[in-house]
Amino acid sequence: MTAAERAARTSEADALCEAAYLQAGGPATGAALVAVGGYGRSELAPHSDLDVVLVHEDDVDPGALAVDLWYPLWDSTWKIDHSVRSFSQMTEAAEADLRVALGLLDVRHLAGDPSLTLRLRGSTLAAWRRSARHRLPELAALVRRRHESVGELAHVSVPDLKEAAGGLRDTGVLKALVATWLVDVPHAELEHERQALLDVRDLLHGLSHRPGDRIGPDVWPDLAAAAGLPDAETAQRMVRLMGRRVAHLSRLTWRRVDAVLARPRVTGPRRPRLDPLAPGVAASVGEVVLDGRVDPARDPLLLLRAACEAAERDLVLAPATVARLLRECPPLPEPWPEEARHLMVRLLASGHGLLAVWETLEETGGLAGILPEWERIHLLPHASTVHRFTVDRHVVETCVEASALIRRVSRPDLLMVAALLHDIGKGGLVEHSVAGEPIARGVAARMGFSEPDVDLIGNLVRWHLLLPEVATTRDVDDPATVGQVTGRVTTALALDLLAALTEADALAASEKAWSTWRAGLVGSLVARARRALESGTDGLPAPSSIPEVPVSAALAAGRTLVEIYVDGRDDGSRVTVLAPDRVGLLADVAAMLALHRTSVRGARAWSQGDLGVSEWEVADPALDAAVLRQRFEAIVADRPRTTERLRRPDPDGLDPAVAVRPEASRQATVLEVRAADRPGLLYHVLAAVAGLGMTVRSAHVDTLGPQAVDVFYLQEIGAQGLADDRAASAAHAVRAALTRSARTG
Numbered sequence: 001m002t003a004a005e006r007a008a009r010t011s012e013a014d015a016l017c018e019a020a021y022l023q024a025g026g027p028a029t030g031a032a033l034v035a036v037g038g039y040g041r042s043e044l045a046p047h048s049d050l051d052v053v054l055v056h057e058d059d060v061d062p063g064a065l066a067v068d069l070w071y072p073l074w075d076s077t078w079k080i081d082h083s084v085r086s087f088s089q090m091t092e093a094a095e096a097d098l099r100v101a102l103g104l105l106d107v108r109h110l111a112g113d114p115s116l117t118l119r120l121r122g123s124t125l126a127a128w129r130r131s132a133r134h135r136l137p138e139l140a141a142l143v144r145r146r147h148e149s150v151g152e153l154a155h156v157s158v159p160d161l162k163e164a165a166g167g168l169r170d171t172g173v174l175k176a177l178v179a180t181w182l183v184d185v186p187h188a189e190l191e192h193e194r195q196a197l198l199d200v201r202d203l204l205h206g207l208s209h210r211p212g213d214r215i216g217p218d219v220w221p222d223l224a225a226a227a228g229l230p231d232a233e234t235a236q237r238m239v240r241l242m243g244r245r246v247a248h249l250s251r252l253t254w255r256r257v258d259a260v261l262a263r264p265r266v267t268g269p270r271r272p273r274l275d276p277l278a279p280g281v282a283a284s285v286g287e288v289v290l291d292g293r294v295d296p297a298r299d300p301l302l303l304l305r306a307a308c309e310a311a312e313r314d315l316v317l318a319p320a321t322v323a324r325l326l327r328e329c330p331p332l333p334e335p336w337p338e339e340a341r342h343l344m345v346r347l348l349a350s351g352h353g354l355l356a357v358w359e360t361l362e363e364t365g366g367l368a369g370i371l372p373e374w375e376r377i378h379l380l381p382h383a384s385t386v387h388r389f390t391v392d393r394h395v396v397e398t399c400v401e402a403s404a405l406i407r408r409v410s411r412p413d414l415l416m417v418a419a420l421l422h423d424i425g426k427g428g429l430v431e432h433s434v435a436g437e438p439i440a441r442g443v444a445a446r447m448g449f450s451e452p453d454v455d456l457i458g459n460l461v462r463w464h465l466l467l468p469e470v471a472t473t474r475d476v477d478d479p480a481t482v483g484q485v486t487g488r489v490t491t492a493l494a495l496d497l498l499a500a501l502t503e504a505d506a507l508a509a510s511e512k513a514w515s516t517w518r519a520g521l522v523g524s525l526v527a528r529a530r531r532a533l534e535s536g537t538d539g540l541p542a543p544s545s546i547p548e549v550p551v552s553a554a555l556a557a558g559r560t561l562v563e564i565y566v567d568g569r570d571d572g573s574r575v576t577v578l579a580p581d582r583v584g585l586l587a588d589v590a591a592m593l594a595l596h597r598t599s600v601r602g603a604r605a606w607s608q609g610d611l612g613v614s615e616w617e618v619a620d621p622a623l624d625a626a627v628l629r630q631r632f633e634a635i636v637a638d639r640p641r642t643t644e645r646l647r648r649p650d651p652d653g654l655d656p657a658v659a660v661r662p663e664a665s666r667q668a669t670v671l672e673v674r675a676a677d678r679p680g681l682l683y684h685v686l687a688a689v690a691g692l693g694m695t696v697r698s699a700h701v702d703t704l705g706p707q708a709v710d711v712f713y714l715q716e717i718g719a720q721g722l723a724d725d726r727a728a729s730a731a732h733a734v735r736a737a738l739t740r741s742a743r744t745g
Contacts (some may be wrong), residue, residue, distance in 0.1 A: 021111035032112035040106035132180035153243025166247030257285035310351035335448035397508035580611035584690035646680030
């Protein structure tokens with residue numbers, strides 16, 4: 001699909017509209033049929049609507065024309081969005097509704113009185129320019145709400161070519177901003193990206209045979225083939241790059257609009273004022289530029305200094321300034337001097353001002369001399385659905401989050417550089433933390449860090465997934481769990497840095513990736529690892545720290561079957577269950593929660609006299625203990641029916657993976673289960689284990705996309721780990737139970 005094909009579609013539609021106007025007896029004066037919106041811009045996609053308006057002079061009665069005109073259009077293959085308005089109604093609607101005003105900026109004559117169309121267009125543009133200072137804040141708010149609702153074309157998993165930030169709607173807004181005469185936009189660059197996005201939309205309509213602007217994950221391979229690209233990833237990068245460039249132009253233009261609106265109106269020529277910021281760098285009209293006296297050829301640090309000042313002050317890093325510096329500045333010496341390293345850390349720690357400045361460095365090629373390794377992850381899609389951004393944007397967001405944590409650590413410079421490099425190994429076949437370590441070491445050495453600091457940055461990159469993986473899939477009360485951390489993170493400094501990096505990484509991934517529950521697990525693991533490093537012990541609290549849960553008189557006397565307590569929080573609940581201790585108790589509780597359709601994040605269990613106590617961390621923040629108690633009693637009364645109700649087919653059709661992890665604990669046998677996440681999964685595992693007469697000390701539940709990764713600490717009734725044959729029996733029983741429950745669902 002090309003601009004020529006869009007022009008041909010537009011010509012076909014124009015001929016249809018003109019013929020319909022003449023057939024209906026439309027007059028040559030006093031009325032006109034006009035196109036607005038995308039049709040007005042001659043940008044018809046294969047399944048676009050024809051947005052047309054019959055405009056007439058205030059003293060002209062359109063009469064039967066207002067009805068007869070539409071019949072041939074309705075009978076055509078086009079979908080029609082039509083209306084009838086007088087000239088005054090059009091101008092009043094544009095004054096009252098910003099969206100109408102934007103649509104009329106693209107009005108185009110189709111048939112009838114051309115002078116009426118010309119007058120409508122002229123009055124619309126004049127009113128737009130006259131009221132721009134008043135209306136642009138409202139337009140900015142509309143754009144901001146749309147971006148917050150839809151997300152960015154460059155990053156969201158299902159991008160919207162029209163409504164997303166950096167999409168076609170933004171190209172129209174940019175043209176409207178240029179029409180105000182208050183700001184300018186690089187026309188050639190904008191038009192190139194707009195036409196490219198239109199080409200992609202045409203291909204999308206052709207593939208789906210219907211209107212629509214969203215690209216689902218399954219569409220990328222077909223879109224790549226239709227565009228003549230080698231694979232789906234190439235297609236994604238191409239489309240997301242278009243969106244990033246338009247979004248960059250949009251953000252840059254809106255910052256300039258803000259600067260124009262903030263300064264008072266002046267008449268006559270005005271000389272820009274330069275406010276010095278740092279050696280060679282000044283601010284002018286909200287942008288960081290050169291001060292006019294500096295010689296870029298003598299200062300290789302000038303680009304870093306300008307970027308740092310722009311980010312810290314939340315100013316625009318002028319693209320023209322970056323372009324000049326790239327032409328005239330000498331390259332940074334290797335290793336970097338201390339001032340360059342200091343400027344880089346300041347830039348990374350600048351907070352939310354970093355995003356726009358980093359984006360400018362990307363779009364202008366400014367990163368090539370600072371961090372050439374960035375190209376590895378530029379616009380790289382994330383494989384995990386947990387992430388809301390592409391890899392490169394996620395890294396920048398991680399730096400933004402880490403900047404708020406620098407007061408927690410004694411070496412914020414190492415934290416910020418590790419945040420920048422933690423995902424630099426993605427995009428290859430080797431696990432990214434392994435691939436990223438040598439790259440990070442090379443970058444840190446080039447930046448001039450000492451050898452011990454280079455080692456520490458490399459280790460942070462290598463083990464940046466360690467804390468969340470261990471905390472969510474292992475029992476922190478087990479000495480071997482703490483040993484998994486202290487065997488790899490051997491100093492308190494490294495542990496503190498890794499904890500901060502873990503939090504920043506999760507916060508940047510998605511809103512749900514750093515819940516109170518996950519933060520608590522990681523915090524507990526870090527605290528115990530710190531105690532172990534400081535004391536040389538296993539870092540575990542004394543056994544007396546196990547809480548004593550209050551027991552009601554009714555439960556103690558055997559008058560009730562179970563006691564359930566719910567502690568609700570903003571992002572989940574802790575459910576505590578007490579009942580007479582027996583094999584299979586945990587399976588019944590898991591069934592209760594599964595039938596209640598609440599996701600379990602983790603569980604631990606212990607004995608309190610003759611009672612079994614279990615604590616369950618669940619995702620639902622609003623649970624009713626009385627309802628849970630009734631459900632539990634019903635399960636105990638009819639377990640066969642419960643098992644039948646919890647049978648669910650495995651959505652991916654793959655066999656579950658069940659493995660014994662003998663290295664994970666010396667006090668219990670650790671069973672790891674990987675299977676498609678589905679209600680009842682936890683119940684089937686626990687029921688199978690109970691059927692062998694084994695007890696479960698704790699369960700740790702995590703979900704990675706559609707896959708559940710559940711870990712169970714098993715013991716014999718005498719609180720001992722399982723013998724090898726019993727461990728093999730447990731693995732076989734769990735595997736068989738999950739396979740059976742999936743295939744008979």
